[in-house]
Amino acid sequence: MEWTGLQPEMVRSELTEIVGDAHVSTDEADRLAYATDWFWLPQMWLDRGEAPRKPDYIVRPKSAEEISAILQVANSYRIPVIPWGGGSGSQGGALPVFGGIVLDTKRMNRIVEIDEKSLTVTAEAGINGKQLEWAVNEKGLMLPHYPASANCATLGGYLAPRGTGTISTKYGKAEDLVLRMQVVLPDGHILRTPIVPQHAAGPDFYRLFLGSEGTFGVITEATMQLDYLPECRLLRAVLFEDLTDAIEAGRQIMTRRLEPFVIRLYDPRSTASRVKKILGYELEGAYMVLGFDGDKDIATLQEEKAMDIINGFGARDLGREPGEAWWNQRYDFYYPPQSLKLPWMYGTTETVTTYDKIEKLYFAEKKAVEEGYKEWDIDFIGHFSHWFHWGVMVYTRFIIRNPPDDAKEAVRLHNRVWNTAMTAVLENGGMVNEHHGVGLKLSRFMRRQYGDAWPLLDRIKKSLDPNGIMNPGKVGFGR
Amino acid sequence: MNTVIGAIENCRFCLMCRHVAPVGHITHNESVTPHGIALVAAMQRRGQLTWNTSTLDVLYAEPDGGNCRAHCVTDQPLPAAIAAIRAEVADDGLAPPEVVSAHNRIAENHSAFGSYEPATMHGEWGLFVGDVGFNLARETVQAALKLLEACGLDVVPVGCGLDSGFIPCSLGYPKTAHAQARLCIEEVQRTGIKKLLVLSPQDLFAFLQMHQERLDITWPEDVVIIDLIDFLASQVPNLKLIPPAGITENAAAYVDPTHAVRLPGRFDAARSLCEVALGSAPLELFWRKDRAHPVGSTAIQFTRPDIGVRLTEARLEDAINRGAKSIVCDDPVTLHELRLRDKSNMRIQGLYETMLTRLPPHS
Numbered sequence: 132m133e134w135t136g137l138q139p140e141m142v143r144s145e146l147t148e149i150v151g152d153a154h155v156s157t158d159e160a161d162r163l164a165y166a167t168d169w170f171w172l173p174q175m176w177l178d179r180g181e182a183p184r185k186p187d188y189i190v191r192p193k194s195a196e197e198i199s200a201i202l203q204v205a206n207s208y209r210i211p212v213i214p215w216g217g218g219s220g221s222q223g224g225a226l227p228v229f230g231g232i233v234l235d236t237k238r239m240n241r242i243v244e245i246d247e248k249s250l251t252v253t254a255e256a257g258i259n260g261k262q263l264e265w266a267v268n269e270k271g272l273m274l275p276h277y278p279a280s281a282n283c284a285t286l287g288g289y290l291a292p293r294g295t296g297t298i299s300t301k302y303g304k305a306e307d308l309v310l311r312m313q314v315v316l317p318d319g320h321i322l323r324t325p326i327v328p329q330h331a332a333g334p335d336f337y338r339l340f341l342g343s344e345g346t347f348g349v350i351t352e353a354t355m356q357l358d359y360l361p362e363c364r365l366l367r368a369v370l371f372e373d374l375t376d377a378i379e380a381g382r383q384i385m386t387r388r389l390e391p392f393v394i395r396l397y398d399p400r401s402t403a404s405r406v407k408k409i410l411g412y413e414l415e416g417a418y419m420v421l422g423f424d425g426d427k428d429i430a431t432l433q434e435e436k437a438m439d440i441i442n443g444f445g446a447r448d449l450g451r452e453p454g455e456a457w458w459n460q461r462y463d464f465y466y467p468p469q470s471l472k473l474p475w476m477y478g479t480t481e482t483v484t485t486y487d488k489i490e491k492l493y494f495a496e497k498k499a500v501e502e503g504y505k506e507w508d509i510d511f512i513g514h515f516s517h518w519f520h521w522g523v524m525v526y527t528r529f530i531i532r533n534p535p536d537d538a539k540e541a542v543r544l545h546n547r548v549w550n551t552a553m554t555a556v557l558e559n560g561g562m563v564n565e566h567h568g569v570g571l572k573l574s575r576f577m578r579r580q581y582g583d584a585w586p587l588l589d590r591i592k593k594s595l596d597p598n599g600i601m602n603p604g605k606v607g608f609g610r
Numbered sequence: 611m612n613t614v615i616g617a618i619e620n621c622r623f624c625l626m627c628r629h630v631a632p633v634g635h636i637t638h639n640e641s642v643t644p645h646g647i648a649l650v651a652a653m654q655r656r657g658q659l660t661w662n663t664s665t666l667d668v669l670y671a672e673p674d675g676g677n678c679r680a681h682c683v684t685d686q687p688l689p690a691a692i693a694a695i696r697a698e699v700a701d702d703g704l705a706p707p708e709v710v711s712a713h714n715r716i717a718e719n720h721s722a723f724g725s726y727e728p729a730t731m732h733g734e735w736g737l738f739v740g741d742v743g744f745n746l747a748r749e750t751v752q753a754a755l756k757l758l759e760a761c762g763l764d765v766v767p768v769g770c771g772l773d774s775g776f777i778p779c780s781l782g783y784p785k786t787a788h789a790q791a792r793l794c795i796e797e798v799q800r801t802g803i804k805k806l807l808v809l810s811p812q813d814l815f816a817f818l819q820m821h822q823e824r825l826d827i828t829w830p831e832d833v834v835i836i837d838l839i840d841f842l843a844s845q846v847p848n849l850k851l852i853p854p855a856g857i858t859e860n861a862a863a864y865v866d867p868t869h870a871v872r873l874p875g876r877f878d879a880a881r882s883l884c885e886v887a888l889g890s891a892p893l894e895l896f897w898r899k900d901r902a903h904p905v906g907s908t909a910i911q912f913t914r915p916d917i918g919v920r921l922t923e924a925r926l927e928d929a930i931n932r933g934a935k936s937i938v939c940d941d942p943v944t945l946h947e948l949r950l951r952d953k954s955n956m957r958i959q960g961l962y963e964t965m966l967t968r969l970p971p972h973s
Binding site: 156158159160161163164165167169174177180182189191215217218219235237238240257259260261262265266280281282283460462463465466467468469470472473 | 620621623624625626627628629635638639640641646649650652653656657658659662664665667668681682683684686896901
């Protein structure tokens with residue numbers, strides 16, 4: 132139900148007092164644009180001509196102080212507040228499911244400082260990822276977080292869902308690159324976390340805000356670790372006959388700490404479909420892109436050692452060109468119509484676990500999804516792309532090319548597939564997500580994910596946000 | 611659905627050009643990014659929205675500067691799609707009064723900014739002067755003609771005060787745009803020109819791409835269309851320009867003109883001429899080359915003048931933030947807009963005018 136009458140105007144007048152009339156909108160077109168993020172469900176809903184739940188207000192603050200004041204208004208009226216960065220999240224984390232105030236942070240896009248000695252950048256959370264990268268590139272530096280969403284996501288959006296980028300295997304996830312944050316708590320209190328994250332001065336409380344997706348507060352500024360732009364990037368592609376061998380080769384490269392910046396391993400189904408469609412290579416088997424960067428001598432030696440491991444599995448060296456082609460076109464997968472797109476139904480059920488469990492998990496999920504939805508001719512594809520010393524993320528996806536036309540039926544089928552996939556993930560020691568976050572999509576799995584630990588998280592939430600105004604319905608927290 | 615308009619179906623949920631979308635960048639508003647505009651248009655077509663003040667404000671916020679398409683891996687013609695939707699809106703009598711008024715001026719005078727003077731001379735080489743060049747920035751035109759003379763060319767000025775069809779097409783009046791485009795071609799043919807140099811990237815884009823793609827008009831095969839800046843860059847050895855003495859570091863920033871992202875071949879040519887004219891490489895803006903943002907010189911000056919002004923101000927701020935004391939640009943359209951909006955007393959100099967001062971005295 133839309134919120135009409137005197138009270139909405141009262142709220143609007145208070146918001147206008149804080150940010151100015153130009154930065155508060157209740158326009159129909161604006162409210163539509165903020166009614167969907169990159170989650171399949173709201174996009175499908177709109178595609179089928181259904182009316183979405185829109186925010187009541189879009190507010191564009193310029194500072195942490197303005198956000199603080201906005202949150203105090205929201206608490207007074209018990210209005211939901213949904214922090215918004217680039218709107219590129221795929222989990223529905225920015226959806227105004229109960230209406231309320233969408234807090235668009237993009238006016239907060241200032242670079243506060245680039246410290247070329249400590250190799251850090253401090254920037255406001257609303258800065259666009261690519262624009263931030265261009266700015267540090269001018270100093271010969273890089274923020275080594277290269278997600279596919281860099282063109283549209285914001286710095287705050289990198290951190291809020293604990294994002295991972297293409298070169299995380301060497302440089303870490305976004306959460307590993309942050310030294311310090313400024314956060315506005317739900318009650319309007321503005322805090323800064325300590326100057327460095329690695330210390331022994333008490334608990335690591337700053338991590339609470341990483342992955343909280345705006346439910347514990349609003350990240351307004353962050354100091355991030357930078358690296359020098361690498362002297363070289365050596366890329367090549369190899370082809371394994373067998374996926375099991377490929378995973379084991381990847382494990383050996385990682386556990387021997389050869390420091391690839393990327394290992395991108397496509398399962399045979401992805402090799403046959405996505406690699407063929409985007410890169411044009413018609414191959415059978417498991418296609419792996421391997422990259423080493425930095426000092427040329429060191430990268431060359433690391434690559435040689437890795438190739439010794441790979442050759443031990445009888446994989447075929449495809450040379451540099453296919454590896455470089457992948458690097459140059461790595462984001463082309465996300466441009467329509469090359470990307471997965473409506474009216475298809477699709478979802479990325481990516482997960483992470485340890486090496487001893489990953490293969491079993493992958494095949495269990497594949498079997499559950501493929502057998503459970505055979506009548507829908509479901510396609511299940513995946514790639515292994517973020518590797519750790521202890522395990523690896525698998526980016527599994529399902530695709531149904533002829534989903535129900537009826538929007539409500541499509542919602543039900545979509546959620547059933549997710550239930551099946553997440554049950555297989557949880558039963559096999561996986562996390563419900565590795566880098567897209569929880570959002571609305573996975574909110575219902577959080578209690579199962581955390582079991583005995585969930586009440587603690589719930590208590591923290593209630594303590595920080597007693598009125599439940601911050602991004603309700605997300606990350607397992609209700610309204 | 612019209613084939614071109616089909617682009618909105620691909621763009622409505624795609625965010626991949628956000629980093630270079632100029633209006634989104636200055637307004638920080640999701641609804642006036644390429645995806646937001648496409649989404650509003652797509653929902654209007656699904657009956658979820660109607661064209662009203664709010665939704666038309668979004669539809670007319672697209673500047674048609676080409677940034678989204680220049681960065682689109684799958685080459686979605688969103689600006690053309692939006693122009694086509696604006697045409698539907700105009701047909702339905704819903705175009706805003708300012709848009710109608712700008713269109714009427716062009717339809718009546720062939721010019722949005724003054725008058726059109728048909729060419730009377732004949733020759734092999736021509737310079738397409740355009741509407742803004744003739745009516746608002748004649749010093750740039752004169753400088754360009756003198757430089758061409760110094761190259762040994764006898765050039766016929768054509769299209770003096772004539773809109774190339776770009777503005778009416780972008781406003782949503784393809785019939786008027788078609789008539790303007792035909793007029794451009796007729797004048798070039800009537801004057802016997804076989805080599806047509808084009809002063810403004812806006813007109814060059816119209817001739818090289820827009821006429822064919824949006825209006826289904828093909829230029830005669832025997833007319834070669836040449837970017838003036840490319841030609842002059844090739845003539846630097848012949849011009850024998852005298853660089854200013856003792857300059858090692860420049861405080862002049864080069865502004866890539868509106869539509870430059872649609873003509874990436876000109877980036878290096880412009881800089882090589884700047885180097886000769888200024889004595890060293892110009893300062894580079896943050897928004898440069900393939901990410902260059904437009905000033906408010908496109909149809910946006912009529913569709914959403916508030917946004918147009920902010921686009922221009924953002925270019926000036928970019929130059930100030932880079933420590934520039936002056937701005938240099940070759941395009942009369944961009945130069946005019948920058949001069950109109952500057953409040954900082956920045957020196958805004960035409961590249962061709964500056965080059966002219968470097969010509970040897972006997973030239």
